[in-house]
Structures are given as C-alpha cells and as structure tokens.
Amino acid sequence: MPVNPRPTSPLDAASVTAALGAGTPWRVRSIGTTGSTNSDLAAEYLAGTIAPGQVLIAQEQTAGRGRLGRGWQAPYGSSQILSVLVRPDGVPLAKRGWIGALLGLALVNAIGERCGIRAQLKWPNDVVLGDSKCAGILAEVVGDAVVVGAGLNLDVHLDEFPPPPIGSTSLPPVSLDTQVPNHASLERVELAAATLRSFTVLLDMFVAAGGDAVASRIRSLYTLQCRTIGRAVRVELPDGTAVVGVGHDITDDGALVVRTIAADGASSLRTFNAGDVVHLRPIDPPDPPGRPGALPVWDALGGR
CATH class of the missing domain: 3.30.930.10 (Bira Bifunctional Protein; Domain 2)
Structure with a gap:
C-alpha cells in the first residue's frame, strides 16, 4: 500500500x-x-x-x-x-x-x-x-x-x-x-x-x-545548458582535498575544466574527471529558474 x-x-x-x-x-x-x-x-x-x-x-x-x-x-x-x-x-x-x-x-x-x-x-x-x-x-x-x-x-x-x-x-x-x-x-x-x-x-x-x-x-x-560553466566553484576531490576556481569548460570526454588563480596571480586550467562540485557565488546575475516556452535543447544549435 x-x-x-x-x-x-x-x-x-x-x-x-x-x-x-x-x-x-x-x-x-x-x-x-x-x-x-x-x-x-x-x-x-x-x-x-x-x-x-x-x-x-x-x-x-x-x-x-x-x-x-x-x-x-x-x-x-x-x-x-x-x-x-x-x-x-x-x-x-x-x-x-x-x-x-x-x-x-x-x-x-x-x-x-x-x-x-x-x-x-x-x-x-x-x-x-x-x-x-x-x-x-x-x-x-x-x-x-x-x-x-x-x-x-x-x-x-x-x-x-x-x-x-x-x-x-x-x-x-x-x-x-x-x-x-x-x-x-x-x-x-x-x-x-x-x-x-x-x-x-x-x-x-x-x-x-x-x-x-x-x-x-x-x-x-x-556546455550550453551547464550552470557550472562561468560559476565560482569548489571541487571536492575523493582524496579529501578541494580546489577553488571558475568553471571554464567541458572536455570532449565529459571532464570539467576549472580555471584557478595562484597566489602570485598566475592563471591555469585544471581538468577533473571526478569530484563533487559546489557552486559558490554567481559571476553574473543568475538566470531565472523559470523561462516559459523554453526551446528544445537541440534547437539552440539549429538542429532537429
């Protein structure tokens, strides 16, 4: 029951x-x-x-x-x-x-x-x-x-x-x-x-x-639909460590690319195949959760 x-x-x-x-x-x-x-x-x-x-x-x-x-x-x-x-x-x-x-x-x-x-x-x-x-x-x-x-x-x-x-x-x-x-x-x-x-x-x-x-x-x-891209994130890794940066891209095999900034101001890209991602703060004002009439995802690329 x-x-x-x-x-x-x-x-x-x-x-x-x-x-x-x-x-x-x-x-x-x-x-x-x-x-x-x-x-x-x-x-x-x-x-x-x-x-x-x-x-x-x-x-x-x-x-x-x-x-x-x-x-x-x-x-x-x-x-x-x-x-x-x-x-x-x-x-x-x-x-x-x-x-x-x-x-x-x-x-x-x-x-x-x-x-x-x-x-x-x-x-x-x-x-x-x-x-x-x-x-x-x-x-x-x-x-x-x-x-x-x-x-x-x-x-x-x-x-x-x-x-x-x-x-x-x-x-x-x-x-x-x-x-x-x-x-x-x-x-x-x-x-x-x-x-x-x-x-x-x-x-x-x-x-x-x-x-x-x-x-x-x-x-x-x-990538078009991924809210992680462009967000400040903390990637919590299986070994207990964490990396803070900005979601930058998704690779061809589905890994997350994060841009990090070192203490001396140098920027680098790190790729993660596994890990929990915490969204920290929006870099830009967040998109509203509601968007009536949203198009099918493939229409955005002129597809089917």
Missing part, C-alpha cells in the same frame, strides 16, 4: 506507452515500490530476462543510489523515477560516460517543453532550477549495456525531503510543482513521455557519431 498516496494519477506503463506513440523503441514497465530501478534492470539484464530498450518506472524507491554510494529515496507517487537500459552498439566503453548527460539533457528539454521552466545542468549529474536541485542521474555499465536512471522531484513536500547530513554542501532540493507557472498541474504522463522522446533523439545522435561528443554536438549542448 502507498505510504504517502498522491491525489494525482500514477505513472502507469500503458499511459506512458500510449503517449510515446507508434514506433517508440521503448518497452515500458511500471511497478509500485522497489529498492532501486537501476538495480532491478541491471539484475534482470544479467539474468537474461530483458533486452535493451526496457524502461522501468516506479512509484516509490526505497534504496535508490546516487554518486559515491549515497542513498536516495522518494515517497510514493512524489517523483518521476525511471531507468532505461541501452546498448549503444559502436560506442566505445570509454565514451559511454556521456550517457548520463544525455538523460540530463532530455530532462532539461522535457521540463522546458511540458512545464515552461528553464532547467539546467550541474556537473556532473544533477538537474537544477536556479541553485536548487530537482533531479539526480546515475548511469552504470552492466555487461555490454548501460543502465541510466533519474529521479525527478514532482511534488515532494518540504517536510518529506530528508535533512541534509551535518556539514553537507549539497544543493537544496526543490520540487517541480512549486515552479510551474500559474500553479498549473503537472502532466506527469506527458512529462515522462517527453523525457523518453528527447532521450531517443539525443541517443540516436550520439550513437550515429560513434560516441563522439563533438561530432554529435552533445558536448556543445551540454
């Missing part, structure tokens, strides 16, 4: 499949409560019971995982929790780290398309509204495939967000329903379908280019 039932309709497989329309490459399945949709798909694929193209949607997740093994939970019916199993044939393993970014871009596009809200990306795996986090993404290699999942806060109540750990530098959470213009209701099914349609386009672009993030324009799209 739902622990915290919502008045809105759940994300059921039949409704999402119908919204996707004919010709969709996705096979959608929905469940009630699970530990982790990523873990479910990974186990099923390794057991040989599902094939690439499977999408799993859950109403509640009790043991979700973020980066670095962090836990993540979502009350029943409060979030868009979905994972996708893909096998990007022809994309080298070293290039598959971009697949999480593809789902991030798909969420940004779907939120703009269906909600009229300007969402952006925070390197490496968050979707943000202004300086608050509305979604997290985790991609994992499973054999010759990749499972990528996202949890998007739809109408999580303030008292349902867990308190941050002492000393945490994580962004404060935000729920999408608090940002929708004119307090319109969220079209949950259409939002999920828009996410999968956008992911399809971006994945096709990426695979067609053999995983080349430049030739596919994925790097340009990501």
